[in-house]
Amino acid sequence: MSNCFVCQQKGKPVKIVTLQNLLKTEVLAKLNTTLNYFFCGEENCPIVYFNQQGQIFIIEELKVPVYQKDKSKNIPVCYCFNWTRESIYQKIKETQQNDVENSIKAKMKAQLCACEIKNPQGSCCLTNVHQTIDNYSSEFELLNDDEMIVLTQN
Ligand SMILES: [Zn+2]
The missing domain is CATH 2.20.25 (N-terminal domain of TfIIb)
Incomplete structure (x- = not known):
């Protein structure tokens, strides 16, 4: 149990x-x-x-705030590479693209992540990053009437 x-x-x-x-x-x-x-x-x-x-x-x-339990903007989403809700939002707004997930994936591939010791959930953050970006998608559509942003790039 x-x-x-x-x-x-x-x-x-x-x-x-x-x-x-x-x-x-x-x-x-x-x-x-x-x-x-x-x-x-x-x-x-x-x-x-x-x-x-x-x-x-x-x-x-805990030494760090827990993503799942704090909805503030400056809470880490990706603990290994320091992405917060706010920095993810700013990055997408700035680039008009979802480069964040690819950037994280590239660093994971290079074995630079340490989720087990940095992320309170003890595992990879990608689902949370994806969820964070999903949450912003409607907001971006409102902000950018005539601009489409690419939210999924695989
Ligand atoms: Zn509980």
């Missing part, structure tokens, strides 16, 4: 190395590296990590 104690949603397994890197120093000693931890990605839930023994780590106990 790997459901979050607060929101009851299913958690996603994360590696210990993710918690070792992202928990604040003052709470790190609470981490039991012999147990399995799960990530709660529910927007309105304060829990970030939990284990099946009832231990939890909340948003404030």
Whole structure:
């Protein structure tokens, strides 16, 4: 059973190395590296990590803000290459293209990403980047009446 104690949603397994890197120093000693931890990605839930023994780590106990749980513009979407909601928005606005995903993919290919130790979810950010860009698409159409922007380039 790997459901979050607060929101009851299913958690996603994360590696210990993710918690070792992202928990604040003052709470790190609470981490039991012999147990399995799960990530709660529910927007309105304060829990970030939990284990099946009832231990939890909340948003404030991480060194970085959590994309899924904070809708602010300056929250990281891609933790490895420093893309925030705002910088993604600005880049697309500036270039009129979706170069962001390709840029991230190219760096991943060059093995420059470190999602396991940088991203609280412990895995690749691309789905979140895609979702962020999708959320902006209507906004861009409103901003650019006669300009089409390419939102998917594969
Ligand atoms: Zn939760």
